[in-house]
Amino acid sequence: MTPNEHGQEGAGNPPAVSRASILLVDDHPSNLLALEAILEPLGQDLVRATSGEEALKHLLHRDFAVILMDVQMPGMDGFQTASLIKQRERTRTTPIIFLTALSRDADHVFKGYAHGAVDYLLKPFDPEILRSKVSVFVDLFLKEQQIQRQGALLRQREREALEQLSELRYRRLTESLPEAMWAARADGTLTYANRAWRDYTGRHSERTLSLATFLEDVHPADRERLRTTWTQAVRHGLRVEREFRLKRFDGVYRWHMARAVPERDEDGRVAGWLAVATDIDDKRRAEQSLASFKATLDATLDCVLMFSPDSLTLTYANAGAARQLHGTVEELMGLGILDVESAFDEEGFRKLLAPLMSGTLPSQTYTTTHRRRDGSEVPVEVMLQFIPGDEGPGRFISVARDITERQRAETALRLASEAKDAFLAAASHELRTPLAAAKGHAHLALLKLGGQTEAGPGKSLKIINRQIDRMAKLVEDLLDISRLQAGRLSLExxxxxxxxxxxxxxxxxxxxxxxxxxxxxxxxxxxxxxxxxxxxxxxxxxxxxxxxxxxxxxxxxxxxxxxxxxxxxxxxxxxxxxxxxxxxxxxxxxxxxxxxxxxxxxxxxxxxxxxxxxxxxxxxxxxxxxxxxxxxxxxxxxxxxxxxxxxxxxxxxxxxx
CATH class of the missing domain: 3.30.565.10 (Histidine kinase-like ATPase, C-terminal domain)
Known part of the structure; x- marks a missing residue:
């Protein structure tokens, strides 16, 4: 038989298949002979293979309804062979029945099913049961081949019907296009314009269709340039693209992108032209807004970076970024944001981005360091925001401010505060001695006066003694604060x-x-x-x-x-x-x-x-x-x-x- 009779892939329709092929794989010829004797009554093609390698070679040349494979074989065993068969697109659905006389434990059986087996039979097996199971797969294979033939025949008939209706369908298709479309002869004379163009311009009579009437709807500033472009394209038979403004029926001009493509005959000569104009007015306005936005970002002194949420690749860097990172904008473009955000690994950085992408947080502000192009680092405060895209994954905007001077000021302030604390601690310690002496002398003076403390010197000494107590309390508080700051407040x-x-x-x-x-x-x-x-x-x-x-x-x-x-x-x-x-x-x-x-x-x-x-x-x-x-x-x-x-x-x- 020829290869195609066994289902070899080809450009034509699948041939009629009356018999199926069954692949028998066993390293013992006696076992192969026994299998042939059991399956011969089915009347199908029985193909022998004495090793896994030989079985794979057979699978390169024909399709099989089912494969009966011995598990224990020298070299490549049945499981390994099955794994390779399942990895190939053409053979991954071919049913495999494993045959073995040794491995009867459940784990081995499960392993067989895990390698794609449809059944796992233990020797000795009943010939009638084996023959019945194989016949089921043969019937399925033959029916599948029949369905493929019927599908190919149906597709062929559909193609013929499509070819018969091609011109009508072409007309309907162009009429239903949302974009303006024209057809022209080889010399550039317009012959057809679709409904979208007629509705857009308000010119519903095809009798008015001509290059002159078409150019009347083009903005005066773009008219001559478009005429020249069209003339050159027709003369040289080249595809052309051009942006221009086209007037709508209400007098409003909108930007369009026109693409004209030559149609060629079998000899390569231009037989006609097709042109399509796409409305890009909204896109141009968005690009202008983005350009204005980027101009604003370029003017800021801070480092502004934009990067993709998927690849974390920088898609924009302003002049401030170039200054801060000691490089050019061109050098920064295409770098990963993690090349700049050196304090993060990818997993940690994506955890930082997650609440922004989900909308849980509107922005993230944090302090980190940026790695410059020369390897040095600069401390920065980063404000990170996610801008969702109407189409696509959106983008992140990172605004980083150099906080080197602020950190120096904070360090100076901290050192000043520490110096103040040290001074208060030292002063408090020094004040305790004279306060203790003053307290002692005031107490002795009060004792000498006895109970005469309601008037004269006694009253004054009583006030002095009270103020000394207050002063001592303040000193103790200052000392306690110093102990707390130093971590030396002890407990008894x-x-x-x-x-x-x-x-x-x-x-x-x-x-x-x-x-x-x-x-x-x-x-x-x-x-x-x-x-x-x-x-x-x-x-x-x-x-x-x-x-x-x-x-x-x-x-x-x-x-x-x-x-x-x-x-x-x-x-x-x-x-x-x-x-x-x-x-x-x-x-x-x-x-x-x-x-x-x-x-x-x-x-x-x-x-x-x-x-x-x-x-x-x-x-x-x-x-x-x-x-x-x-x-x-x-x-x-x-x-x-x-x-x-x-x-x-x-x-x-x-x-x-």
Whole structure:
């Protein structure tokens, strides 16, 4: 038989196939002989192969209805041969039945199916069953061949019908085109214009169709140039493209792109012309807007880059980018953005881009470094935005500002702040000695005067002594701030009853103001391990603030709450002036005061309190509506057992509900 009789690919229609080919693959001739004896009654072509390589050669020359393949073969086994068969487009759907007498375990059977087998038979097998299964695939193959022949015949008839109706269909097609189209003879004389041109220009009579009437609708500034272009194209028989403005029926000119193509006969001579004009007015306007936009970007001093979201390749760089990156615009174009954004790898950078592409974030602002063309780096602040495209994937715009000078200024400011802190710490230490001496002498003088402190020198000494105490408190606060800044605020832990400490502090603070009612609520006993002196310092500061910021008096409530077995929750609530919401973060900063200097104080107490609480592994926060009369509530959460002091402990667990 010829190759085509077995389904070899060819340019013509598939020939009639009355018999199918069956490929038998086994390295034992006796097994092949047995298979032929079983399948001979089917009346099909049986093709032998004694190895996987020989089977692949047969598959190059003909198509098979089914392949019966032994699994165990020397060299290339059945599984390997099947894998190669399935990789080839022409044979990937050919059914394969594996035959084996050795590998009966389930894993081996599954492996056979994984390599594309339609069945896996174990020897010895029933000849009738094998013959029945093979006959099914033979019938399927023959029916598929018949369908292919019928399809080819149908396509041939359709082509004949199309050829008969080609001119009518051509006319209908051109009439339905949304773009203006013309046909012309070889000498350039116009013979036809489609509906789109007639509707656009309002010229519905074909009798008026001519080159002269066509040029009447072309903008005067483009008319002669278009006439010359058309004449040259007709003379030389060359394809031509030209942009020009064409007048619409309402008198509006719109830009079009015209393409004229010569039609040639069998001898290569020009037999006619086809021309199509595409409206590009909107595109030109968009390009002009983009050009104007890019001109604006070119004028900015910042580094402006555009890059593709798919390839991350730079598609635009302005003059500012060239200056900042020490290169030319031409050198930057085509680079990857990661060649510039040197601090990122691709995975991390795409994570940064993801919320912009999804619309979750309108923009991203971050600080990084840009790598210059000479390898040096420049610190920048980048503002990144994604601009979706009407068509296509859109683009990213990166605006990067050189922050070298800003970083220098920030460094200078930080050094100045550190110098100030160092000065305050040194000054505070130096002030302690003369204050202690002044305190001692004032105390001795008061003792010598006995009880005479209501008038004369005694009264003055009493005032001096009080001011020395105030000065000492300020010095201690400054020293605590210095210790916090340096991470040297130490804790002396001991076990005590917090309720007792709260009561003692309440009693001591109650003496300072008769206009305030200080109450304590909560369990009668609440033991834990903390620094007693430091916790008392926090309580004193919170109660002092509650009294200070409640100038009209009122109730100050201290509530103690158990937070399970692991923590305690303390709340100090006043009825004073409150704290505006926008100032609530400020009050925990150094020298931060929500109400300025109106109520006194340096603005250090809450900063120190926060440091002490966090040193214990706890958390302090405020709740206030900022309304006069509703006051503020300061919350402190502490663990019941403070294990080891650490100057860098963060916020503790969430507050108790």
């Amino acid at each position: 832990l001991e076990r005590f009853d917090l309720r007792t400490l709260v009561n003692e502090t309440r009693d001591r603070m109650a003496v300072l103001s008769q206009a305030h009612e200080l109450t304590v609520e909560g369990p009668e006993s609440l033991e834990g391990t903390w620094d007693r002196g430091r916790v008392e310092q926090v309580l004193t500061n919170l109660l002092s603030n509650a009294i200070r910021y409640s100038p009209e008096g009122g109730q100050v409530r201290v509530r103690l709450l158990r937070d399970g077995d692991t923590g305690v929750h303390l709340v100090v609530q006043d009825q004073g002036v409150g704290i505006p919401r926008e100032k609530q973060a400020l009050i925990f900063e150094r020298f931060g005061r929500a109400h300025g200097s109106k109520y006194g104080g340096l603005g250090l107490g809450l900063t120190i309190s926060q440091g002490i609480v966090e040193q214990h592994g706890g958390r302090i926060w405020v709740e206030s509506a900022g309304v006069l009369g509703k006051g503020s509530a300061f919350h402190v959460w502490l663990p019941r057992e403070t294990e080891a002091p650490s100057p860098h402990v963060g916020n503790g667990p969430p507050p108790a509900s």
